[in-house]
Amino acid sequence: MITKRIIPCLDVRNGRVVKGTNFKGVADVEDPVKLAKLYNKAGADELVFYDITASLEDRPLFTGILKEVAKEIFIPLTVGGSINTLNDFDRVLKAGADKVSVNSGAIKNPNLINEAAEKYGNQCVVLSVDVSRVNGEYHVFTKGGREDTGINALDWIVEGEKRGAGELVLNSIDTDGVKNGFDKEMLGVVAKLISIPIIASGGAGKMDDFVELFKIKGVDAGLAASIFHYKEIGVKELKMYLKAQGINIRV
């Protein structure tokens, strides 16, 4: 039977992985190729790269890194960050991405999902949504969680699936960075609405958070960044632990 997936996420800025995007300290950095190799060796099931480089001038640098990783690591690679057009899809797919994650680009132009799914297949289009609770409703946020679009997140997720997204990354802003577990309530609600795979993001702090996560029916994968980067939890160690807990995991 298919396994639950553990997915480290690498935020790449100016050619380096930013370790922890909190506002407190100076961001520590790491070579993305080195880190990707490390995670691959540890048994990561996929890797996600987010291009958080602000200026357009640095784009070739990002695809350069992607190519370097894709030439040596043969597990699925998802790429996101400033994906607004089919040309952006084309650019990262040619550099070795297998899936492309769309977020605010799809909010601005929902047809991007349809067009990309038609051109590259549903499996290639990952809808990434940043969600927070506002007056008892789930709202879609953009700009790294700073801007409330006022859009109902549940409606948007259902629409995204209908338009052809093949997977969903659900980032809960409410649990992100708190390291007190994934947003089980939000994930449970969303899982009842859609049938595409759900990748949970935001809140992982300890190994048992993943055990709890995979108890939610309909959640397929757990994504995390800083806990892996800071070696608070090892990918391999986590996978062994989950397997020992009776969760179906590739080790």
Add this chain to the structure above:
Amino acid sequence: MIGIIDYGVGNLFSLKSSLDYLGLESIVTNEEVVLKKADRIILPGVGAFKDAYDKLDKTGLIPMLDEMVKEGKPLLGICLGMQLLFDKSYEYGEYIGLGYISGDIIAMRDIINDELKVPHIGWNELQITDKSNPLIKYTNDGDFVYFVHSYMGHNCEEILVAHTEYGAMVPAVVSVGNVYGCQFHPEKSGEVGLKILKAFSEI
């Protein structure tokens, strides 16, 4: 040299990179003269069956493939490329395939229950039924490979080399003579996948 058929479906970067990584000479092309010089051929593919078949047909390479299969030149179909090797597919209609492998391609949804998600995306275990097959000489029972598909082979028990469980027995590796097919993506299946590509290069 391994010829990778480029007929405009899917991303061939990883496949080419994985062969490069293994030190295997390969070329991505749709030129018949080049492919004829290759000593083995890979037919990749993602997307929908009919669209892919039509695109392959347009390249004019099908008669060459027929000839190569008759001659016994090793051919490996990957994912949709594997499905194209079958007699026919019921994806959005009923369409003929290349007919090198007897069997049909059917919707997974038709035989698995609603509890399981379709597409079948992720890592799943191989259960080997024909251990003597050269494509899996470096592969072990229980090895994990990466799948992404909504349709699957059917009525092909006799040519099954390995399958996986996903609410049904899903054909994972099939083979008839020197024609081989993998439903999963060896170029995305880590070390296990690389070993399968290496084995193909040694057939």
